[in-house]
Amino acid sequence: MRRKTLVAAGALALGGLAIGSAVQAVSPGFTDDRSATLAKAISPEKPRNVILLIGDGTDDSIITAARNYELGAKGRFALDELPFTGAMTTFGLKTGTDPNDYPINYVSDSAPTASGWSTGKKTVDSRISQGPSASDTAPGTDYDTVLEKYKAAGKRTGNVSTAEITDATPAAAGSHINLRECQGPANMAKCGYAKKSAVPAGKGSIAEQLVDNKIDVLLGGGAARYAQATDAGPSVLDYAKSTYSYQAVDTKTALDGVTSLDKGPILGLFASANMTPRYEPLTATPAGAGGPTTTCKTADRGTQPSLADMTDKAIKLLDNDKGFFLQVESAMVDKQEHASDICGAIGDVLELDNALKVAQAYQAKHPDTLIIVTGDHAHSTQIVGNGGTTTDATGATGGKATATVKTFDGDPMTVAYSTAAPGSSQSHTGSQIRVAASGPQAANVTGTIDQTDLFSTMLGRTPSKLPTTTPPTAQPTPQQPAPAGAPVVAVVTDKKISAKTLTKKGLRVSTSAGGATSVRITVVKGGRTLATKTLGARGGTAEIRVKTRVKGALKVVVTATGPGGTATKARSVTVTR
Known part of the structure; x- marks a missing residue:
């Protein structure tokens, strides 16, 4: 049975959107005006926590291809339904002899693009959080990163x-x-000045x-890099353990067993090089790979x-009263x-969306958390109208x-790939990206x-003041003061807490409000x-301690x-022994 027949048998709810049969000529869009909903989602306050999710090479073309495959043309990923969306330019610079006029590089690699949001500054291809210079091997000026500033x-x-x-x-965040x-x-070989054995000693x-920056949670592939010997002799992994007490894990089971950072930061290395994609490969060919019945294999x-x-483990380990920064x-x-x-790429778009859902679950309880989802640059995948490489009847x-x-x-x-010869x-x-x-x-x-604009947003810009006047079409006469609407308030708190935690640490209550001059939290029994x-x-966010x-x-009220009155929200909490 074709999958669209299954969908036709009953609507499928995806991301809050009712998806009907793929054969029905209906719009997948919304019907109600969303202005009020978006207004309530605006908060100018600085974030306490920041979770930045990056899909490397993820532009709208591969998002669309992944959505079509995983959810259907009318489906929506979680990343499609975030309240605020924009377009982002990704150009970089080229090396040059005039530091006041470096040439523009319109198609950048991941090093300068990741360095862009990490430092707020442009740089050249292959450069990691370091300014441009006259040549690839000549070092530039090191730029502080968001991660380093949070640290x-x-x-x-x-x-x-x-x-x-x-x-x-990941390198651009902390090196x-x-x-x-x-x-x-x-x-x-090409970074001799940076070797720790150089004179003067470099950063390595x-x-x-990444280890010397004492990043609390480091998780990914690359075990072979950490098995390499340092200039001083021990491997990088042994250096991390002995110098900073890093807890090393190499499997999901071992990662699951880590419950706190009390014994030291975490270094999880789960593959010798890159980790395994979600799906087995389906590689495009000049003759056309796959076909109308081909699906991706796990x-x-x-x-x-x-x-x-x-992502889930990182958030749980990083969660603390002072806040955290996490790049995923x-x-x-x-x-x-x-x-x-195409299958490998589609699978990791889904992995990105699943990681976002984990971040959103945390944000629901901690509304002072900023989540950003984006890519670093556009890529080569294009959805095309025919299944081969020859010209069809329409000329496509x-x-x-x-x-x-x-x-x-x-x-x-x-999908088609045309930026390089087959096999290359x-x-x-x-292109700009989402x-x-x-x-x-x-x-x-x-x-x-x-x-580069993400740098200041993640650090927290100086909060602006939201307007309180009514829309221009409904403005009162000059002799009348503009009426203020009643405040709006949202609250999230844990449903259960132990009596000991309530008296010693307190109950965490996270609130956000609009149109208010003050917000008061009251705990009542x-x-x-x-x-x-x-x-x-x-x-x-406040920790409310109860002395008794x-x-x-x-x-919790x-x-x-x-000026427009009061708004009240209440939540019930159970105190256990």
């Missing part, structure tokens, strides 16, 4: 990837070097620098955790696009190499931005007030007060 502020930091953790995108290829101590290879990933597994990369989208492998051509798969709708979809590595492209976000300051991704806390106009030992049901 310096006393917040926890994490770096997760399905590539080698020393690859360009500085002139060439991305200098990943381990044995790979430093990317693997060493790969055997052995003991490796999924990207969602790593679904890297194999790019790797498999280079290889003209498939491309130098194509592959066809059967989508969720039950229909064939053909496909190239990046210079960026989407939710949480505090998420509205800053709307419109067309550059990826049986009509008796046990504790109160007053927050600012936008709310925030209690058990049973409590009520949050009241937002403003």
Whole structure:
């Protein structure tokens, strides 16, 4: 039975959108005006936590192909339904002798693009969080990264990837070097100045620098880089253990067994090089690979955790009162696009979306968390209208190499790769890409931005003041003050807490409000007030301690007060022994 027949038998709810039969001529869109919903989603406050999710090489073309395959043309990924979406430019620079006028590079690799959001500055191909210079081997100026700034502020930091953790995108978060290829101590031929044995001593290879930055959670591939000997003798892995007490794990089971950072930071290396993609390869060919009935086959990933597994563990380990920064990369989208492998690329878009859902579950309880989802550059995958490489009756051509798969709708979809000859590595492209976000300051991704703009947003821009006047068409006369609407308030708290935790640490209550001048949290039991806390106009997160030992049901009442009145939300909490 074709899959679209199954869908026709009953609507399938995906991401809150009712998806009907693929054969019905109906719009998959929305009907109600969304202005009020979007307005409520705007928060100008600085985020306490930041989770940045990167799909390497993930542009709208591969998102569309993955959506068609996994959900159907009318489906929606979680990343499609984030409240704020924009377009992001990704150009870089070229080396040059005039530091005031470096040439523009319209098609960049992952090193300068990842360095762009990490540092807020442009640089050249293969350069890792370091400024441009006159040549590839001449070092530039090291630029501080978002991760390093969060670390310096006393917040926890994490770096997760399905590539080698020393690859360009994760490297840019926490290292500085002139060439991305200098990943381990044995790979430093073109980065001699950076060797720790150099005079003066350098910062070392990317693997060493990630360790020396004392990143709390490092998870990905690249075990072979950490097995390399340092200039001083021991391997990078042994150096990490002996110098910084890193806890090393190499399987999902071992990762599951780590429950805290009390014994030291975590270094998870789950593959010698890159981790295994979700799906087995389907490589495009000049004659056309696959066909109308071809589906992607799940790969055997052995003991490796999924990207969602790593994201979930990272968030749980990083969660703390001061906040954290976490970068998560679904890297194999790019790797498999280079290889003209449509199934491999589609699978890692799904991995990215599953990791996003993990982040959203955390954000639901911690609304002071900013989530950003984007890519680093565009790539070569294109959905085309015919299943071959020759010119059809309409004059359309498939491309130098194509592959066809059967989508969720039950229909064939053909993709083409034409940036390189068949059998060669496909190239990046210079198109703008998608960026989407939710949480505090998420509205800053709307419109067309550059990826360097993410740097200031992730660090937290100076909060602006939201307008309180009514729309121009409903403005009162000049003699009348503009009426203020009643405040709105949202609250999230744990449903259960132990009596000991309630008295020692307190109950975490996260609130957000609009149109208020103050927000007050009250903890009540049986009509008796046990504790109160007053927050600012936008709310925030507070730990509410109750001095008296209690058990049973409590009520948490949050009241937002403003010129237009008050708004109240209550949540029930059970106190256990």
